[in-house]
Amino acid sequence: MSGRRGCLLLTIIPIGIIILYLLFSEWAWGGYVKPSLDPQYVPTAGYLQQNPVSTPAFLTVNPPPGSTINSQDRISVSIQTLPETPLGKSDEISQWTRMFINYQKIAYFKDFHVELIGGLDGSVPGYKRETAHFVLRPNLQPGLHILEIRVGKSVTALLNPAEAYSYKWAYRVE
Numbered sequence: 001m002s003g004r005r006g007c008l009l010l011t012i013i014p015i016g017i018i019i020l021y022l023l024f025s026e027w028a029w030g031g032y033v034k035p036s037l038d039p040q041y042v043p044t045a046g047y048l049q050q051n052p053v054s055t056p057a058f059l060t061v062n063p064p065p066g067s068t069i070n071s072q073d074r075i076s077v078s079i080q081t082l083p084e085t086p087l088g089k090s091d092e093i094s095q096w097t098r099m100f101i102n103y104q105k106i107a108y109f110k111d112f113h114v115e116l117i118g119g120l121d122g123s124v125p126g127y128k129r130e131t132a133h134f135v136l137r138p139n140l141q142p143g144l145h146i147l148e149i150r151v152g153k154s155v156t157a158l159l160n161p162a163e164a165y166s167y168k169w170a171y172r173v174e
Contacts, residue, residue, distance in 0.1 A: 031105035036141045041103065045144035048170035056167060059149070065169030071142070075171075077134040077149050093132045096152035101138055102145055140173045147171065 037045055052065035060078040063069055079093055099106050134149070151165040 031107040033106050033138045033140075034102040034104035035139060037102045037143060037145055041146060042144055045146045045170040048146065048168065049144060049172055052169055053167070055169075056165065058165075059151075059167055061167075061169060063171070066171075068172045068174055071140050071173055072137060074135060074137050075147070076136075079132045079134070079151055080130070093151060093153055097132070097134065098150045098152065099134060099136065100146075100148040100150070101140070103148075106136070106138075140171075142173050145171050145173055 049066050055061055055065065058080050060080075062076050062078075063073065069075075077099070079097070146168060147170070148166060148168040151167075
């Protein structure tokens with residue numbers, strides 16, 4: 001009887017681990033592009049579009065926050081690792097950073113891709129500046145849209161969003 005129980009446990013435990021891994025993967029990296037903003041968030045989007053918040057020193061957003069864009073326009077967000085910011089390396093940033101459109105997390109690799117670029121930074125001898133470019137082309141419906149990036153450097157940023165650096169902005173799509 002205990003032989004069968006041991007064999008059963010040896011079968012169930014790996015299957016359970018695989019199921020947990022798949023569920024965690026979907027939670028951590030899954031998502032989709034939500035093409036329109038829910039009506040209750042339109043006032044927030046209007047305010048963010050008219051009064052864009054300054055982007056943090058390590059972040060570049062193109063087109064600039066508050067812009068009017070076309071439905072198929074490319075949106076890119078660049079994150080530079082700088083000696084004075086505790087962000088981590090660009091490969092860590094690219095792995096643990098999450099993007100949101102209209103308060104919906106978008107899928108990593110499916111809805112956006114990451115380009116890593118590195119080079120020596122002349123301002124700090126021997127320091128290699130690294131940049132992670134997050135590039136997406138969402139197919140958004142006309143109207144206001146809220147985008148957000150949560151820059152994380154480890155799995156704890158997924159489990160505790162307060163550890164991530166975040167920035168939120170809006171676009172009007174025509």
